[in-house]
Amino acid sequence: MHGPQLPPHDDAPVDVEEETDLAADALGEVSGELESLAQRAGVSGAVLVRQARMARDPSLVALVHQFVRGGRPAPRATWEAFGAYRDMRASDPLRPAPDAAELDDVRDRVVARLLGEPPPGIPDPGTPYVLVARDLSPALTATLDSGRVLALVTERGGPTSHTAVLAKALGIPAVVGAPGVAGLATGQLVAVDGTTGIVTADPDRETVGQMQAGSAQAGAARAETVDTGPGRTKDGQPVQLLAAVGGKNDVEEALAAGAEGVGVFRTEFLFLDRESPPTVEEQTSAYREVFDAFAGRSVTTRTLDIGADKPASFVRLGDQPNPALGVRGLRVARRYPQLLSDQLAAIARAARDSKADVRVMAPMVATRAEAAWFAARAREAGLRNVGVMVEVPAAALRAGDLLEVVDFVSVGANDLAQYAFATDRADGELADLLDPWQPAFLDLVATVLRAGAVNSRSMTVCGEAASDPMLAPVLVGLGASALSMTARMIPVVRASLARVTSEQCALMAAEALDADGPEEARHRAERVLTS
Numbered sequence: 001m002h003g004p005q006l007p008p009h010d011d012a013p014v015d016v017e018e019e020t021d022l023a024a025d026a027l028g029e030v031s032g033e034l035e036s037l038a039q040r041a042g043v044s045g046a047v048l049v050r051q052a053r054m055a056r057d058p059s060l061v062a063l064v065h066q067f068v069r070g071g072r073p074a075p076r077a078t079w080e081a082f083g084a085y086r087d088m089r090a091s092d093p094l095r096p097a098p099d100a101a102e103l104d105d106v107r108d109r110v111v112a113r114l115l116g117e118p119p120p121g122i123p124d125p126g127t128p129y130v131l132v133a134r135d136l137s138p139a140l141t142a143t144l145d146s147g148r149v150l151a152l153v154t155e156r157g158g159p160t161s162h163t164a165v166l167a168k169a170l171g172i173p174a175v176v177g178a179p180g181v182a183g184l185a186t187g188q189l190v191a192v193d194g195t196t197g198i199v200t201a202d203p204d205r206e207t208v209g210q211m212q213a214g215s216a217q218a219g220a221a222r223a224e225t226v227d228t229g230p231g232r233t234k235d236g237q238p239v240q241l242l243a244a245v246g247g248k249n250d251v252e253e254a255l256a257a258g259a260e261g262v263g264v265f266r267t268e269f270l271f272l273d274r275e276s277p278p279t280v281e282e283q284t285s286a287y288r289e290v291f292d293a294f295a296g297r298s299v300t301t302r303t304l305d306i307g308a309d310k311p312a313s314f315v316r317l318g319d320q321p322n323p324a325l326g327v328r329g330l331r332v333a334r335r336y337p338q339l340l341s342d343q344l345a346a347i348a349r350a351a352r353d354s355k356a357d358v359r360v361m362a363p364m365v366a367t368r369a370e371a372a373w374f375a376a377r378a379r380e381a382g383l384r385n386v387g388v389m390v391e392v393p394a395a396a397l398r399a400g401d402l403l404e405v406v407d408f409v410s411v412g413a414n415d416l417a418q419y420a421f422a423t424d425r426a427d428g429e430l431a432d433l434l435d436p437w438q439p440a441f442l443d444l445v446a447t448v449l450r451a452g453a454v455n456s457r458s459m460t461v462c463g464e465a466a467s468d469p470m471l472a473p474v475l476v477g478l479g480a481s482a483l484s485m486t487a488r489m490i491p492v493v494r495a496s497l498a499r500v501t502s503e504q505c506a507l508m509a510a511e512a513l514d515a516d517g518p519e520e521a522r523h524r525a526e527r528v529l530t531s
């Protein structure tokens with residue numbers, strides 16, 4: 001997975017117009033290719049959309065033109081233009097600097113196309129294999145074929161990073177952020193457990209046997225549940241299985257997996273990759289497409305969660321020293337109140353003539369006052385079922401207060417872990433701190449779910465944690481009545497819940513809470529099932 005090799009530069013004259021056109025065409029084609037990959041990636045395709053947009057940036061073509069005029073043929077001019085573009089964007093006070101790896105990936109694709117080489121791709125040894133890489137861009141991850149790539153292991157990145165989320169959405173077991181794996185040799189035997197994140201080099205026979213049995217069991221569990229049906233424990237306690245969706249592209253898969261509704265409709269995908277926000281009409285029709293598909297079921301629509309790692313060019317957030325702790329999610333409405341009122345108006349309009357049970361919630365809420373402010377605006381817009389996400393520890397500790405002013409709260413496990421452990425969710429080096437089996441994280445979740453029980457509300461947990469088949473019963477034991485996850489994991493979690501009674505769920509939760517660390521929590525919860 002190396003970038004293309006440029007031929008040595010010579011001083012042969014170049015046809016400026018022809019070389020510039022060649023580069024402009026290659027940029028356009030690569031942008032189109034990235035857009036198709038984004039479509040395929042569905043809810044996880046935001047990075048690809050962003051990359052497609054980079055390739056379409058007119059200032060890139062202008063820079064290529066400059067380098068061609070300086071005597072460079074199209075491939076070299078493009079290569080150098082990307083370097084200049086990166087410097088230009090780094091000093092642009094109005095636009096966030098693009099991610100270097102994402103930009104390099106776009107550059108390599110364009111240059112490869114100009115050299116007539118295949119796009120940077122994945123090796124194909126001819127038989128199914130485990131792909132080990134130092135790092136893998138989301139664009140390349142989206143091209144993986146689950147029939148060929150048995151598992152993905154990367155040295156860099158975090159378990160809730162885009163690459164990890166994408167691989168999971170494609171059904172490929174992935175361990176992202178496993179230090180030292182780049183030292184594995186081609187052909188070396190390796191065992192990968194995507195659920196626990198454990199990679200074993202040269203596993204002994206016993207380990208191989210155990211893993212094969214585990215994977216056969218998981219396969220059988222999946223097969224048992226192809227006929228879908230609502231989620232429930234072995235003794236019949238209902239647990240709603242909801243899908244996380246980003247727009248209409250994700251609807252089909254969610255319905256096929258038997259999603260009982262949408263736990264989080266991440267509306268920001270409609271807002272990224274644009275110079276100005278979508279109009280109320282445009283938003284209304286995009287929301288309606290999702291609501292219509294879920295007639296008779298609930299769709300929890302989350303208002304815009306931009307800022308931090310999801311920048312939108314029309315929202316000027318300035319140079320924030322620590323964007324994840326800055327103006328993000330609902331906080332953006334402090335600066336751009338119209339953005340929120342337009343969105344609420346569009347959701348209310350789309351909900352009015354829909355048969356779905358439309359609920360609306362705000363991301364990144366820290367206090368009761370913020371929750372009350374949001375609820376007042378949503379109700380003014382005509383929305384009835386209004387809630388907030390609990391992603392900030394302050395909100396978790398005071399979930400009962402929030403429930404006095406909103407109809408529901410929903411745990412956002414990805415961010416709750418990030419903020420509880422002061423650990424960037426994109427930072428692979430610190431990923432162990434973000435393990436959802438961390439007892440302190442489970443304490444926070446338990447606090448929120450208890451507040452729901454006291455107030456007799458149904459409680460949803462969203463985020464990667466909810467799709468861990470062993471953690472799902474623990475979350476139910478802590479009081480979750482609904483779990484929201486990537487559609488692909490719904491059958492797996494359904495099967496996992498069908499094997500445990502509600503009493504076992506409660507025991508597993510108690511064991512996990514009582515543990516000293518994530519490993520012990522996992523083992524003690526598992527032991528409930530084997531003893």
Ligand code: PEP
Pocket residue numbers: 264266305391411412413414415416462463464
């Ligand atoms: C979360 O934080 O758990 C969540 C569901 O929201 P997102 O992953 O979109 O931040």
Ligand code: MG
Pocket residue numbers: 363391412414415
């Ligand atoms: Mg979140």
